[in-house]
Amino acid sequence: MSALRILVPIKRVIDYAVKPRVNKAQTGVETAGVKHSMNPFDELSVEESVRIRDKKRAPGGVEDICVISAGPPKAQDVLRTAMAMGADRAIHVDVKEGEDLEPLAVAKLLRRAVEEEKSNLVILGKQSIDDDANQTGQMLAGLLGWAQATQASKVEFGEGDFVSVTKEVDGGVETVRARLPMVVTTDLRLNEPRYASLPNIMKAKKKPMSKKTLADFGVTAERRLKVLKVTEPAPRQGGGKVEDVGGLVSKLKELGAI
Amino acid sequence: MLCTARRIVPQQLRGRLTQATTSPVAFFSPAALRRLASTLAILEQREGKLNNGSLSAISAAKKIGGPIHGFIAGNSIKAVAEEAATADGLEKIVAVDNAAYEKGLPENFAPLLVENIKKGGYTHVIVGHTAFGKNLLPRVAALLDSQQISDITSIESENTFVRPIYAGNAVATVESSDPIKFITIRGTAFAPAELGKGSAPVEDGVDPKAEAIAEWVSEDLAKSDRPDLATAGRVVAGGRGLKSKDEFDQIMQPLADTLGAAIGASRAAVDSGYADNSLQVGQTGKVVAPQLYMAVGISGAIQHLAGMKDSKVIAAINKDPDAPIFQVADVGLVGDLFEKVPELTEQLKK
Numbered sequence: 001m002s003a004l005r006i007l008v009p010i011k012r013v014i015d016y017a018v019k020p021r022v023n024k025a026q027t028g029v030e031t032a033g034v035k036h037s038m039n040p041f042d043e044l045s046v047e048e049s050v051r052i053r054d055k056k057r058a059p060g061g062v063e064d065i066c067v068i069s070a071g072p073p074k075a076q077d078v079l080r081t082a083m084a085m086g087a088d089r090a091i092h093v094d095v096k097e098g099e100d101l102e103p104l105a106v107a108k109l110l111r112r113a114v115e116e117e118k119s120n121l122v123i124l125g126k127q128s129i130d131d132d133a134n135q136t137g138q139m140l141a142g143l144l145g146w147a148q149a150t151q152a153s154k155v156e157f158g159e160g161d162f163v164s165v166t167k168e169v170d171g172g173v174e175t176v177r178a179r180l181p182m183v184v185t186t187d188l189r190l191n192e193p194r195y196a197s198l199p200n201i202m203k204a205k206k207k208p209m210s211k212k213t214l215a216d217f218g219v220t221a222e223r224r225l226k227v228l229k230v231t232e233p234a235p236r237q238g239g240g241k242v243e244d245v246g247g248l249v250s251k252l253k254e255l256g257a258i
Numbered sequence: 259m260l261c262t263a264r265r266i267v268p269q270q271l272r273g274r275l276t277q278a279t280t281s282p283v284a285f286f287s288p289a290a291l292r293r294l295a296s297t298l299a300i301l302e303q304r305e306g307k308l309n310n311g312s313l314s315a316i317s318a319a320k321k322i323g324g325p326i327h328g329f330i331a332g333n334s335i336k337a338v339a340e341e342a343a344t345a346d347g348l349e350k351i352v353a354v355d356n357a358a359y360e361k362g363l364p365e366n367f368a369p370l371l372v373e374n375i376k377k378g379g380y381t382h383v384i385v386g387h388t389a390f391g392k393n394l395l396p397r398v399a400a401l402l403d404s405q406q407i408s409d410i411t412s413i414e415s416e417n418t419f420v421r422p423i424y425a426g427n428a429v430a431t432v433e434s435s436d437p438i439k440f441i442t443i444r445g446t447a448f449a450p451a452e453l454g455k456g457s458a459p460v461e462d463g464v465d466p467k468a469e470a471i472a473e474w475v476s477e478d479l480a481k482s483d484r485p486d487l488a489t490a491g492r493v494v495a496g497g498r499g500l501k502s503k504d505e506f507d508q509i510m511q512p513l514a515d516t517l518g519a520a521i522g523a524s525r526a527a528v529d530s531g532y533a534d535n536s537l538q539v540g541q542t543g544k545v546v547a548p549q550l551y552m553a554v555g556i557s558g559a560i561q562h563l564a565g566m567k568d569s570k571v572i573a574a575i576n577k578d579p580d581a582p583i584f585q586v587a588d589v590g591l592v593g594d595l596f597e598k599v600p601e602l603t604e605q606l607k608k
Contacts, residue, residue, distance in 0.1 A: 148397065230431075239587065
């Protein structure tokens with residue numbers, strides 16, 4: 001049984017509790033001065049990796065947990081958070097502010113990172129809550145020719161490098177099994193991420209973070225999709241309140257809903 | 259695309275005729291024409307049953323123009339391929355009959371699609387933004403070096419698409435420069451193509467018989483007589499306000515039965531164990547757009563609104579008059595749901 005070398009890609013996004021505002025020029029969403037944090041699905045990936053080690057779930061043990069993020073210098077904050085949660089080390093790939101990579105470019109970057117770090121398990125969030133694409137993990141698995149298990153709610157390790165993953169699918173769950181190496185993407189049901197304790201935050205400052213550029217991974221920030229405009233969704237007007245159940249029924253009838 | 263072709267050809271003719279050097283044959287040859295759109299619509303089937311929601315891929319393909327081929331693969335799929343072939347707007351069905359594809363494992367289904375896309379020379383490949391489509395299509399797109407466009411709600415032209423981002427808090431219009439556009443569509447934004455209107459031929463697709471490096475082990479699907487949540491005309495959804503699984507069932511089921519509605523739930527209700535995961539409506543769950551969405555004991559967090567705010571009529575019952583759900587609801591009732599919902603169920607029965 002091979003020891004696990006886990007790569008955990010993470011992304012810095014606008015905090016999930018913040019309501020994003022479209023900028024005046026309609027080119028994107030206002031990010032300046034807005035609270036950012038780790039993509040919630042990526043917190044689950046970090047947590048799962050750390051739990052696999054802490055609970056000794058993999059017969060071959062966990063040799064390394066490396067987190068990686070491609071983003072502006074502030075992405076280092078989320079990498080530190082991940083290390084405070086228990087990751088061993090981090091790679092920051094510097095990307096200029098406003099030069100966001102598309103999932104395909106990220107997948108290409110990660111393919112090279114996997115080769116360099118000799119990873120045999122990549123755990124990603126199922127989607128980032130800004131772009132909502134839900135693509136990177138699947139693209140990476142395709143480029144590597146590895147097995148993939150998306151929207152995982154349970155990951156179990158067996159003998160012979162087998163990994164069984166229970167996935168959230170439409171209408172219920174499905175279990176698939178594959179041999180390492182593989183790519184897993186996380187669903188919300190997978191675990192409950194821990195809060196980093198202050199001592200761990202202090203320790204994380206001493207953990208190694210290597211700094212790289214896109215060129216180190218042979219990728220560029222070229223875009224295949226040109227954003228023509230970003231607009232606010234059509235606003236919905238509340239129709240007011242009714243006094244009682246009778247009023248509710250007659251209003252629904254009036255609206256033709258029943 | 260036929261109509262566009264008609265528009266383009268005269269333009270090209272005019273252009274070419276002024277340069278008298280081009281032979282008349284050249285501008286009728288396919289190479290002289292811009293590559294015309296043709297679309298592969300991937301249809302889902304399980305155990306010989308067509309997922310009717312996946313017929314939305316055909317409706318979306320119609321908006322692009324050009325010929326549309328349906329694609330279907332799995333175990334003994336002759337009957338379901340014939341059924342799909344009656345969908346309105348299809349030119350043909352490409353079918354691959356092989357039990358290895360029955361469960362839609364992307365490890366072998368993706369190479370299967372790659373071969374069939376290459377053979378068919380398609381410019382667009384469309385599948386629903388369902389668990390199947392989300393799992394499969396990005397892998398195919400990466401294998402063909404294309405940047406997929408996910409969960410689109412509208413098609414502006416053959417290379418321009420509209421999709422919600424930030425949990426539906428913003429809407430992006432994007433233009434793709436990839437030669438093959440890989441697209442997942444939001445099912446509620448495109449009505450399924452009607453069956454029984456066409457009679458497209460069914461042809462065998464190519465089968466590369468790629469090795470399956472993953473295996474399907476088991477599934478546990480919630481069984482229900484109710485309409486499917488994603489496509490139901492009416493949805494009643496419960497939130498944290500229901501307090502327990504028993505109360506969720508006791509309150510929501512009679513209401514759903516009376517309305518003939520599907521049951522949904524907020525993430526809070528799912529996380530608290532009141533309802534099954536598969537019932538979750540929201541950014542990370544299902545996106546629904548029924549005629550009537552009735553939110554019971556749901557405050558209306560942005561995560562939840564992302565999954566239901568395109569519903570035709572939204573009704574809300576909540577004891578908190580300041581709950582954000584009331585800002586989007588067409589009709590709201592402030593009150594204790596344990597009192598109001600049974601009363602509503604009774605009145606609706608009359």
